Amino acid sequence: MNLKLYILIFLFSFALFGASVDSLKIKLKSVEGIKRIEILNELAFNLWEENSTEAYQYAVEARDLSSKLSYRKGLAWAYNNIGLTNLKANKNKEAYSFLQKGLKIFTALKDTNGIATCYDNIGDTHRFRGSIDSALYYYKLSLPLFKKMGDRKGEAMAYSSIGLMYWRKGLNNEALNNFYISYVIRKELGLKLETAMSLNNIGTIYWRYANYEKALESYSESLRLREEINDEKGQIVSGSNIGLIFHKMKNYDKAETLYRTALSRSEKINFTFGKAYANHNLGLLFLDKKDYDRSIVFSKEAVKYYYDIHELNAVAHSLSYIGSAYAGKGDDQKAAEYFNAAIDTALKADDKFSLAITYQSFAKLNINRGETNEAEKYLQKAYEIAVKENLAELITEHFLNYSNLLQKKGDIAGAYNYYKKYIEAKDNLRLEQMNNDITNWQIKYETDKKESENQKLREENILKQTQFENQRNLNNLLFVILIVGVLTFAISILYIRLKRKTQQKIIEQKNELELLNKELALKNENLKEANHSKDKLFSIISHDLRSPFQSIIGLSDILHSERDKLTKEEISEFAGSINRSSKNLLTLTNNILEWSKMQLNKISVDKKELKLNEIFEQVILAYYPQASEKKITLEIISGKELKLISDVHLLSTVLRNLINNSIKFSKPGGRVKLGAVLKADFVDIFVEDNGIGLNEDDLPKIFDIKQNFSSAGTNNERGTGLGLIICKEFVETLNGKIIVKSKLGEGARFTVSIPLE
Structure with missing residues (x-):
C-alpha cells in the first residue's frame, strides 16, 4: 500500500507559458504562410495541458498548412503537438505514433532541439503506460542533446525525469542523485517554480528512506518558494506532502488537519488535482485508522476527481483503497468488485507499475479469504511484471506475500x-x-x-x-x-x-x-x-x-x-x-x-531566523525510536520561545550528534535532557545525560581527530569518533564554541554557545 502512495506524490506538475496566449491569438489574425504555422504550433504547445481540445485544433491546422507549403520543420512540430494533446487525453498509442513521425522528420533535418524534445515526450508516453525501462531509455537519449545545445533548463528537466524513473524502479540512490543535479541547475538558473518541484522530489526520496527530518526540510523549503511566487496550487500540494510525513509517523490528527486544509483551499479555487489528492490522502488515512466507512467516502471522491483530469493510474490506486476498506469491513464481495475495477483501470491506462501493485493487493484479499489458488495467480502476475521491469521493491514485497500464501496453505x-x-x-x-x-x-x-x-x-x-x-x-x-x-x-x-x-x-x-x-x-x-x-x-x-x-x-x-x-x-x-x-x-x-x-x-552557511523549540522537537522526534529501544527518556527543558539567526542544517547536525552520543553512553532507564539558556548576545544550548561519563584525561581527546578516540556504548554500539569532531567544526563555523563537563560514572553535559545573530 505504501508504494501506491509514493506514486501520487509525483503526479502533480505545472506548465509555464512561453508567451502570452492572448497576444499570440491576436498575431494569428494578421499573418499567413510559415509565420502562421509557427504561431499555430506555439499556441498548441502552450495550450495542450490547459485546453487540449483547442490545442489539438491549432496543431491540426499547423499540420495541414505545413503539408500544403512543404514546410517540414513546421510539420514536425505539428506532429509533436498533436502527440502531446493525445497524451493529455490518455491516448498513449496515438501520442506515440505522432511523436515518432515528428522525430523522423527532425532527425532528417538534423534539428537537435526537435529531436531532444521528441525523445523527452516519447519518454512521457512510456512513463504513463508504466513502461519504465523504455521511458528511462528515451529520457537518457534526450539528456546529452540538451547538454550539447547548452539548454540547461531542458537538461534539468531530463535529469528530473530520469530520477523519476529510477524512483519508480525502487533505485532510490540513483533517483536522489539525478533529482539533486536537477535541483542545483534550476536553483542556479533562478527557476523558483522548478526548484520547488525538485525539492518536492528530493523530499519524497528522504520520506521513502524514513528520514522524516530531511523530508520535512525539503518539503518546507519547497513550500517557502511557492509562497514567494504566489503559487497557490503548489502550496496546496506541498501542504499535503507535509501531511504525509505526519501520516507516516502515525500523528493522524496533524495529518488530517493538513489534508483537510488542502482540500478546503482546493475547493475554494476549484483546483481539481488538489481536491483529488487531498481526498485520496484522507481515504488512505482513515483506511490506516480502520475507519473504513469514511475511507470509502473520501476514496470515492478521489476517484471522481481523478477521472475528471484523466489520471487513470491514480484512479486505479483509489479503487484499490476502496477494495481494501471493504475487505476490512468483511464485505469480500464488494472488495473483489473494486479490486477488479482497479485492475481493469490499470490495464486501460497501460500502467504496468500500478497494475502490479493492484495484483498484489487483490492477492492479499484472496489469501485472507483462503482462496489460495486465486491468490497465487495474482501474485505470479505481479511478480512477472516486477521482474520484467526490474522493480526491486515490488520483487521484495512479492517474497513476503508469497511467504504468507504458503503459510496459509500449511507449507x-x-x-x-x-x-x-x-x-x-x-x-x-x-x-x-x-x-x-x-x-x-x-x-x-x-x-x-x-x-x-x-x-x-x-x-x-x-x-x-x-x-x-x-x-x-x-x-x-x-x-x-x-x-x-x-x-x-x-x-x-x-x-x-x-x-x-x-x-x-x-x-x-x-x-x-x-x-x-x-x-x-x-x-x-x-x-x-x-x-x-x-x-x-x-x-x-x-x-x-x-x-x-x-x-x-x-x-x-x-x-x-x-x-x-x-x-x-x-x-x-x-x-x-x-x-x-x-x-x-x-x-x-x-x-x-x-x-x-x-x-x-x-560546507556552506545559510543563516536565517530559527525557532529553537521547533528544532529541539524535530531532533527529539528523530531519536525517539532509538531512545525507546534502550528505555531512555528524552526531555526538552522548556523555557520561553527563543529565536536566533543561524544555519538550521549545521545546528541540527550538532544537536543530532550530541543526542545520539548521550543515548549511546546511557544505560537503560537513563534520561537525556535538551535545553537552552539565554546569555546576553549568546544562547547556551545543552545536552545532558546521566550515563557512564568520561575520564577527565579523555576529555581533551574527544574533539581531536589526530587522537582517533572512540569507545563502545552501553549496548556495545560502535562509532568512528567523527561525531563530536563534526560538532566542534560546525559550532566553530557558526562562530560559537563547545565545552564538555563529565565525571566517570556521573554522566556528561555538553554546552554549545552560539551568537544570537
Missing part, C-alpha cells in the same frame, strides 16, 4: 524459505544504497583530487611558457643590441635605456615566479593534507565499518545454518542484534559523509 517450510528471501532482498536493498553512498563519495573525492593535480599541471605549463617567452624576448633583445651597436651615439643611449627596462621586467617576472613557486608549495601541502584525510577515511571504512558488517554476517550465518536448532527467543535476539548493527552502520555512514564534506570545504 511452513516453504513459507520460511520465502520469508528468508524477503529479509535477504530487503537487506540487499539497504546495503546497496549504503554502498552506493560510500562509492559516490569516493568517486567525488578522486575527481576533486584529479582536478587538483590537473590544476597543478596547468600552472607548471604556464610557468614553462613564461620562461620560454622570457628567453625568446632576451634573444630578440640581443639581436637588437647587435644592430644598435653600429648606429649613432644617440641610438646607443636609447639601447641602454631599453636594456635597463628589460632588466627591471626580468626582475619583476622573477619575483612573480618566486611567488608562484610559493603558491605551488602551499598547494602541495594542501594536497598532502588531503591525502592524509583520505587515509584517515579509508582507515575508518576498513576498521569501523567492517565491525557492524561482520556482526550482521556472523549472526545471519548462525540463523541460516542453525535455524532448526534455535529457539524463538534466540532467533528474536539474533534478529534484534542484526537490526541494531544495521542502524549503527547507517549512523557511521552519515557521519563519514558529513566529515568528508568538511574536508572538501563543501
Whole structure:
C-alpha cells in the first residue's frame, strides 16, 4: 500500500507559458504562410495541458498548412503537438505514433532541439503506460542533446525525469542523485517554480528512506518558494506532502488537519488535482485508522476527481483503497468488485507499475479469504511484471506475500524459505544504497583530487611558457643590441635605456615566479593534507565499518545454518542484534559523509531566523525510536520561545550528534535532557545525560581527530569518533564554541554557545 502512495506524490506538475496566449491569438489574425504555422504550433504547445481540445485544433491546422507549403520543420512540430494533446487525453498509442513521425522528420533535418524534445515526450508516453525501462531509455537519449545545445533548463528537466524513473524502479540512490543535479541547475538558473518541484522530489526520496527530518526540510523549503511566487496550487500540494510525513509517523490528527486544509483551499479555487489528492490522502488515512466507512467516502471522491483530469493510474490506486476498506469491513464481495475495477483501470491506462501493485493487493484479499489458488495467480502476475521491469521493491514485497500464501496453505517450510528471501532482498536493498553512498563519495573525492593535480599541471605549463617567452624576448633583445651597436651615439643611449627596462621586467617576472613557486608549495601541502584525510577515511571504512558488517554476517550465518536448532527467543535476539548493527552502520555512514564534506570545504552557511523549540522537537522526534529501544527518556527543558539567526542544517547536525552520543553512553532507564539558556548576545544550548561519563584525561581527546578516540556504548554500539569532531567544526563555523563537563560514572553535559545573530 505504501508504494501506491509514493506514486501520487509525483503526479502533480505545472506548465509555464512561453508567451502570452492572448497576444499570440491576436498575431494569428494578421499573418499567413510559415509565420502562421509557427504561431499555430506555439499556441498548441502552450495550450495542450490547459485546453487540449483547442490545442489539438491549432496543431491540426499547423499540420495541414505545413503539408500544403512543404514546410517540414513546421510539420514536425505539428506532429509533436498533436502527440502531446493525445497524451493529455490518455491516448498513449496515438501520442506515440505522432511523436515518432515528428522525430523522423527532425532527425532528417538534423534539428537537435526537435529531436531532444521528441525523445523527452516519447519518454512521457512510456512513463504513463508504466513502461519504465523504455521511458528511462528515451529520457537518457534526450539528456546529452540538451547538454550539447547548452539548454540547461531542458537538461534539468531530463535529469528530473530520469530520477523519476529510477524512483519508480525502487533505485532510490540513483533517483536522489539525478533529482539533486536537477535541483542545483534550476536553483542556479533562478527557476523558483522548478526548484520547488525538485525539492518536492528530493523530499519524497528522504520520506521513502524514513528520514522524516530531511523530508520535512525539503518539503518546507519547497513550500517557502511557492509562497514567494504566489503559487497557490503548489502550496496546496506541498501542504499535503507535509501531511504525509505526519501520516507516516502515525500523528493522524496533524495529518488530517493538513489534508483537510488542502482540500478546503482546493475547493475554494476549484483546483481539481488538489481536491483529488487531498481526498485520496484522507481515504488512505482513515483506511490506516480502520475507519473504513469514511475511507470509502473520501476514496470515492478521489476517484471522481481523478477521472475528471484523466489520471487513470491514480484512479486505479483509489479503487484499490476502496477494495481494501471493504475487505476490512468483511464485505469480500464488494472488495473483489473494486479490486477488479482497479485492475481493469490499470490495464486501460497501460500502467504496468500500478497494475502490479493492484495484483498484489487483490492477492492479499484472496489469501485472507483462503482462496489460495486465486491468490497465487495474482501474485505470479505481479511478480512477472516486477521482474520484467526490474522493480526491486515490488520483487521484495512479492517474497513476503508469497511467504504468507504458503503459510496459509500449511507449507511452513516453504513459507520460511520465502520469508528468508524477503529479509535477504530487503537487506540487499539497504546495503546497496549504503554502498552506493560510500562509492559516490569516493568517486567525488578522486575527481576533486584529479582536478587538483590537473590544476597543478596547468600552472607548471604556464610557468614553462613564461620562461620560454622570457628567453625568446632576451634573444630578440640581443639581436637588437647587435644592430644598435653600429648606429649613432644617440641610438646607443636609447639601447641602454631599453636594456635597463628589460632588466627591471626580468626582475619583476622573477619575483612573480618566486611567488608562484610559493603558491605551488602551499598547494602541495594542501594536497598532502588531503591525502592524509583520505587515509584517515579509508582507515575508518576498513576498521569501523567492517565491525557492524561482520556482526550482521556472523549472526545471519548462525540463523541460516542453525535455524532448526534455535529457539524463538534466540532467533528474536539474533534478529534484534542484526537490526541494531544495521542502524549503527547507517549512523557511521552519515557521519563519514558529513566529515568528508568538511574536508572538501563543501560546507556552506545559510543563516536565517530559527525557532529553537521547533528544532529541539524535530531532533527529539528523530531519536525517539532509538531512545525507546534502550528505555531512555528524552526531555526538552522548556523555557520561553527563543529565536536566533543561524544555519538550521549545521545546528541540527550538532544537536543530532550530541543526542545520539548521550543515548549511546546511557544505560537503560537513563534520561537525556535538551535545553537552552539565554546569555546576553549568546544562547547556551545543552545536552545532558546521566550515563557512564568520561575520564577527565579523555576529555581533551574527544574533539581531536589526530587522537582517533572512540569507545563502545552501553549496548556495545560502535562509532568512528567523527561525531563530536563534526560538532566542534560546525559550532566553530557558526562562530560559537563547545565545552564538555563529565565525571566517570556521573554522566556528561555538553554546552554549545552560539551568537544570537
